Amino acid sequence: MDESVFYIAEGDPNDKHSQESFALATSIHNSQQHASFRQADAPKNGAILSGSGQGERLIVAAPNKALLNVYSWGKESPDQRIPLPEALTCLALVEHPNTRLFSEFHRNSEFKLPSYRVPWLLAGGSKSGKIYVWELSSGSLLCVKEAHYQNVTVVKFSKCGTFLVAGSDDARCTVWKTLDLIAVFDGDNDESSRNFKPYLAITDNTLAVTDLVLNEPGVINDLKLYTVSRDNTLRIYDIITKQLLTTFILSEAIESVVADPAGRAVYVGLSNGLIRTIPLYNINPNTSVLESIGGNQKIITVESDPNLKFTFLHHQQRISADANKTSILHKNLNNKKNDTENANKPIHVTKLAISLDGTNLISGDSLGRVYVSDIVTRQVVKTFTPCNSPISQIQVSSAPFEALNVSSNSKVDKKHRLIPQLKRVLTGRDATEHQLNLEIPSESRDESDENFAVWLSRKTQEDLEFKNLSGVNSSVKKVANITSDSESKKELEDKLAKLSSAYTQLRSKHEELLKEHSKVLNNKA
Amino acid sequence: MSIPLSLVLKQLEGSPSSVVPLLSTLYYDKSILNNISKSDSKHLVSRILNLTRSPIEYNKWAGTNLIRVISDNYTILATEGSNLFGELVKNLDSYNDTVNIKVLTSTVEALNYLCDKIRGKPTMTREILTPKLSTIITLYMDKLHFSPLIIIKSLKKLIQFHPTTFRPFGNKLRAKLITFLHLQDFVNFPEPLKSAIYQTLASLPAIEKTEPELKWESDVKSLIKELKSVLAIYNEFLNLGDDSSLPRLFEQLPSFEENQKNDKILPDMVIDVNEPSSVFQISTRVDILLNLLNAYVTYATQFSVKVPLGLVLVVNEIICSINVRYISYKNDVRDEQIRKIVKSTTVLNSLNSIKFLKDLAFTYKGSMLPHLGNILSLLEVLVPFKNKKIDYDELIIQEVLNRELLSCVSVYLSLVSFLSDHTQLLRFVDVGLLLVEPRITDSTAQQNNNNHNSNGGKKHKKNKNTTAIPLSDILSHQHLFNEAIPEATVNIVRQFMSAVITTVTLPPTQHYKIMRYILIQAVHSRYYNNEHLIPRELRSLLINAVLYPGYEKISLLPIVSTILGDDPLLSVFNNPRFPPLPIYVKNVKDESVFEEEEEEEEEHEQEEKEIELPEQKRAIDEDELPEAKKRKMEDEPQVIQQEQIEQVVEDKIFTKVNPETVVHFAPTKEVEPESRTIQNQKPETVPEPVPVAPVQQMSQNINGDEDESDFEMPEIDVDDSDEE
Incomplete structure (x- = not known):
């Protein structure tokens, strides 16, 4: 097993055809590079990887173009370029919901992985504030929703697929029920069913919402939303009760956020290059009991951290060598003036991600650098190959070694590998048009896989059936069964049996005698 | 039990009395076949082949099964595979209805097993499997009517793995299967056979040379x-x-x-x-x-x-x-x-x-x-509906239909984690509740009575003697006439309830009805079980009732805890805890050492109260300075207990508490178990660098000299995880 970090940058605006842009997937734990994707650049949150390893896909919204690039893991250049109705600024994917209750009780509720896994929905936000939802297996555009007044900065599905959350530059954050968005074939009345309201519209922020993250609870009632905004706040909401739980006020605008997998802390990336840990539990100094921080609509001002106990510094350092390197990378495009301009700009921590075990924080900044740092010591443990522009997406996922290192993609021909073209027109009400394109997966429990013990017990049973347990010689029975019609035949058979037994007797006698004869002969000799 | 090889060979000489011990020996004691000598192996195989050639059914059957077991050994399979294959195919060919059916099924099973073993290994496939494959397919189709289920399943597998070889036989098989469908009593075929036939027909497009998906679609x-x-x-x-x-x-x-x-x-x-x-x-x-x-x-x-x-x-x-x-x-x-x-x-x-x-x-x-x-x-x-109410009689008559209905609804519900609208589900909830209501046949008894009453007087008298006997039982022992609710219904209704309460918040009436049912059933089944155990469905239902309380927020947890005291999940509920925090992991010391030093620490704490505070202040002043610079400044070594400072720093930052008060409490029992749980629970995921943490921490604040060595620690982390 290995953990793979995927990162992609926004791309240099001067580089019109994205020739200089690339996205990489690299191991956290060793120096191995798992995959690279050429000509890949995306606006912030505008790229999404369905997972790492063979059969997974990378979907990238081309910056400022109404175009989606789809890559397959293991191939460097895009597999598909899909035209869109509008340029997208952010993307989100969600897997099919599982029939959670039934995996125990129903034999046929689990499936093997087909050669290509197709996620369920793809959502995208656009500059005009619209949210688009496509079903990937059919390519149907299920929903176009005018959700925001300005650029949508981030869309995310909850892990279970129940909610879609969007954050925008208009300082609002909307939570939609996925079912509402995709219920295209239901109901007869066009207007009422399409004009639904968001499940929850959050208007607490005063400046753009830059990033958001949802926890992954097993019980939907525990679903929490963490939003960060340029107005220096981190807010935590309980989605089911629609309540704001806690507001944290920081000293700087917040650009990115990630939550600990076990919900112990939140990490926010600030616009001054710092990453700040915000613990969600601490020890109450008076009672020395571990208590949770916040809740109950508390507003907590996160004070400065003089001892740097909760702060990661490494993005703030503008290592000159590093800057040189990037400038060498695109000497032609960046002149010195640009460099100095860059040097004066504050460094933003644009994206954050956390490793499987919650001990490593992966952070990318506006200079294109990506670091892995240890959460406990707050030291950099690994530096990745930098990109030429601000990092726009970081994703961490783990997969078995053999899946990550794909040598050839020959297993599946292209026709079956591609996702259907995404439609640019909203799907009609006619259910008959709903046509999926997919490889039907096989059930994971194959009935023919019988283990030896079961097989043996079956054979024991059969063995017993061969045996005559009645104590009566079965051959006698058989004779009785023969009908009178074949009496003569039976007689003949009996005769034959008699004769043959007599013959064999005779023969054995003969052999015996022969043996004796030869013995006698030998003795004489 | 393992029988030595010599004995196995001896048993195989004539007709073995029972083949089962031989099968299990050869399978479980892998060393017998792995270490077999060449001559012994020849012996073994030839004797087994002799058995399969024998006209005696039992011997044939035994030999066939022995082939299946010895083919697990790669050497035997490689050297004798084609002989084994040939013999099985011959047996299959000569099979007719006078021979015991078990011989046929065993032969087919053994052949399938051999195919599975060989498939995917290029040389063996080329040498052994491919030449025989079309013969096997032909024979399977010929003998199909003897044991349709097993043979159709085998054919299905062959289609799946060898579509090209199967191509010439596709139409024939299709025709054959369709004649099955035309049979009048096809609907009464056993369910597994029917589904095997359907699936085989459905997989036939795979043999199409070009674009099987078009054939499938048409x-x-x-x-x-x-x-x-x-x-x-x-x-x-x-x-x-x-x-x-x-x-x-x-x-x-x-x-x-x-x-x-x-x-x-x-x-x-x-x-x-x-x-x-x-x-x-x-x-x-x-x-x-x-x-x-x-x-x-x-x-x-x-x-x-x-x-x-x-x-x-x-x-x-x-x-x-x-x-x-x-x-x-x-x-x-x-x-x-x-x-x-x-x-x-x-x-x-x-x-x-x-x-x-x-x-x-x-x-x-x-x-x-x-x-x-x-x-x-x-x-x-x-859902059967009559006069705006569910028609109970109809519901029970069509119990199977309604059961499937609920099962289907629950599968769809389980795809959704959250539904805010429950109106579409209320009818199903009512159906579910009605299906598990105690059923009393009493209505039919009443009808019988009515019939009798309406009959003429003479007849009535006559009948009375004959019918009074069973009727008296109904009156005196009514409880015996309660019809048992089929277990399948109960299970499906419980799964349905589980699905409903986890996705929607029901209106109070339905919610309480469901909760009432669950609790009564739980107590009931607990009582009638010797170990006070509760069946699985009910158990998961109870837990879901706690996890998704709906309107009921208070009373359910204690009840369920009483009923399911031993459940690990409920234990977490009743003893709530926070996830352990990585930062609180303390020193590198062994736990035993740690405990001893605890007292020392406390002493230190008193002494060093004064030292900490200036340190704090300075740290605040230096906030703006770059890290490297600051380290240089903080050169003077200080002997301060690390835990304490860490503690204080934390409190200071987050809770606006006066440091004075903080220092008064010792670094405490509460904290210490925390560190232990981490060490116990995640020894692999939190390896060495974690205990190092406080040291590093200190180095930033206090002792710049240690810096270089600290930077190396994370790299150890990297190496460690590589080895995983």
Whole structure:
């Protein structure tokens, strides 16, 4: 097993055809590079990887173009370029919901992985504030929703697929029920069913919402939303009760956020290059009991951290060598003036991600650098190959070694590998048009896989059936069964049996005698 | 038990008395075959082959099974594989109905096993499997009627793995299977055989040389067309126009063109109204076609296909909509018998349709959700309703249908984690609750009584003596006449409840009814179990009731905790805890050492109170300075207990507490167990660097000299995880 970090940058605006842009997937734990994707650049949150390893896909919204690039893991250049109705600024994917209750009780509720896994929905936000939802297996555009007044900065599905959350530059954050968005074939009345309201519209922020993250609870009632905004706040909401739980006020605008997998802390990336840990539990100094921080609509001002106990510094350092390197990378495009301009700009921590075990924080900044740092010591443990522009997406996922290192993609021909073209027109009400394109997966429990013990017990049973347990010689029975019609035949058979037994007797006698004869002969000799 | 090889060989010489010990020895004691000498191996194989050649059935059977076991050994398989194969094929060829069927099934099993073993190994496949494959397929098809289930399954597998070799046999097999479908009593075939036949038919497009997906698609389309033509017959019995949407739905389905009539799988139907049972042909056909369609759209394909999910759903919608409760009979259908038969065909159709919908949900998951509202309202129509109330008698009569209905609804619900609207589900909840109500046959008894009363006096007297005997029991021992609720119903209803309470918040009436049922059942089944155990479904239902409390927020947890005291999840509920924090992990020391030093620490703490505070202040001042610079400044070494400072720093930053008060409490028992749990629980994920943490921490604040060594620590982390 290995953990793979995927990162992609926004791309240099001067580089019109994205020739200089690339996205990489690299191991956290060793120096191995798992995959690279050429000509890949995306606006912030505008790229999404369905997972790492063979059969997974990378979907990238081309910056400022109404175009989606789809890559397959293991191939460097895009597999598909899909035209869109509008340029997208952010993307989100969600897997099919599982029939959670039934995996125990129903034999046929689990499936093997087909050669290509197709996620369920793809959502995208656009500059005009619209949210688009496509079903990937059919390519149907299920929903176009005018959700925001300005650029949508981030869309995310909850892990279970129940909610879609969007954050925008208009300082609002909307939570939609996925079912509402995709219920295209239901109901007869066009207007009422399409004009639904968001499940929850959050208007607490005063400046753009830059990033958001949802926890992954097993019980939907525990679903929490963490939003960060340029107005220096981190807010935590309980989605089911629609309540704001806690507001944290920081000293700087917040650009990115990630939550600990076990919900112990939140990490926010600030616009001054710092990453700040915000613990969600601490020890109450008076009672020395571990208590949770916040809740109950508390507003907590996160004070400065003089001892740097909760702060990661490494993005703030503008290592000159590093800057040189990037400038060498695109000497032609960046002149010195640009460099100095860059040097004066504050460094933003644009994206954050956390490793499987919650001990490593992966952070990318506006200079294109990506670091892995240890959460406990707050030291950099690994530096990745930098990109030429601000990092726009970081994703961490783990997969078995053999899946990550794909040598050839020959297993599946292209026709079956591609996702259907995404439609640019909203799907009609006619259910008959709903046509999926997919490889039907096989059930994971194959009935023919019988283990030896079961097989043996079956054979024991059969063995017993061969045996005559009645104590009566079965051959006698058989004779009785023969009908009178074949009496003569039976007689003949009996005769034959008699004769043959007599013959064999005779023969054995003969052999015996022969043996004796030869013995006698030998003795004489 | 392991029998030495010499003994095995000896046993195989003649007719072995029992082959089972030999089989288990050869399988479990791998060393026998692994270390076998060349001559012994020859002996073994030749003796086994002799057994299979023997005319005695038992010996043949024994030899065949022995072949299956010894083929696990790679050497034997490689050297003798083709002989073994040849012998099995010969046996298969010579099989006829005078021979015990077990010989055939064992031979087929052994052949399949050998194929599985060889498949995927290029040389062996080329040398052994490929030359024999077409013979095997021919023989399988010849002997198909002897043991259809096992042979059809084997053929299905061969289609899957060797589509090219299978190509010449495809049409023949298809024809053969379709003749099965034409059999009058095909619907009464055992379920596994039916589904094997359907799945084999559905996997046949794979053998197509070019573009199997097109063949698959046209097959599916023609099935839908044929279903449409069958369903259209209802127009002769019912006023399908009563339901305004039905004609529209029919229009949405494609129909056969004139020249495509030959694509039909089933022959034309002959229905004679004077022979009412012939009406059942409709439901039989719908059954066959629907299940075949089901097999097509749910059985695994090796290639991607275009699934007309919308059309498939329209077909189901039509089937469920043809419901005599809402659609009137045509005027010329007056015969009560015919009416009843038509009704039961529609019920049968709905049942098949529900099963189909359920399978679709398992395979297509999220893709079904855009249709969720439609599907639920479709299913809702099937709930027997009379005078705005659920018709209890009808419900019980069609128990199987309603059971499937609930099961189907719960599968769809389980695809959704959260539904805010419960109106569509209330009817199903009522059905579920009614199905598990105690059933009393008392009504029938009453009817009997009534009948008797209405009879003439003479007859009445006569009957009294004969009928009074069983009737007296009903009166005196009524509890014995409570009809047991079938276990399948109980389980399905419980799963349904589980699905409902986890996705929606029900209105209080239904919620309390469900909770009441759960709790009563739990106490009941706990009492009647010797170990006070609770069945699995009920257990998960109870836990879900706690996890998704709905309106009930207070009283349920204690009740469930009493009933399920031993449940690990509830224990977490009752003893709530926070996830352990990585930062609180303390020193590198062993736990034993740690404890000893605790006292020392406390002493230190008192002494160093003064030292800490200035340190704090300075740190604040230096906040703005870059890290490197600051380290240089903080050169003076200080002997301060690390834990304490860490503690203080934390408190200072986050809780605005006066540091003075903080220092008064010791670094405490509360903290210390925390560190232990981490060390115990995640020894691998939190390796060495974690204990190092505080040291590093200090180095930033206090001791710059240690810096270099600290930087190296994280790299150890990297190495460690590599080895994992």
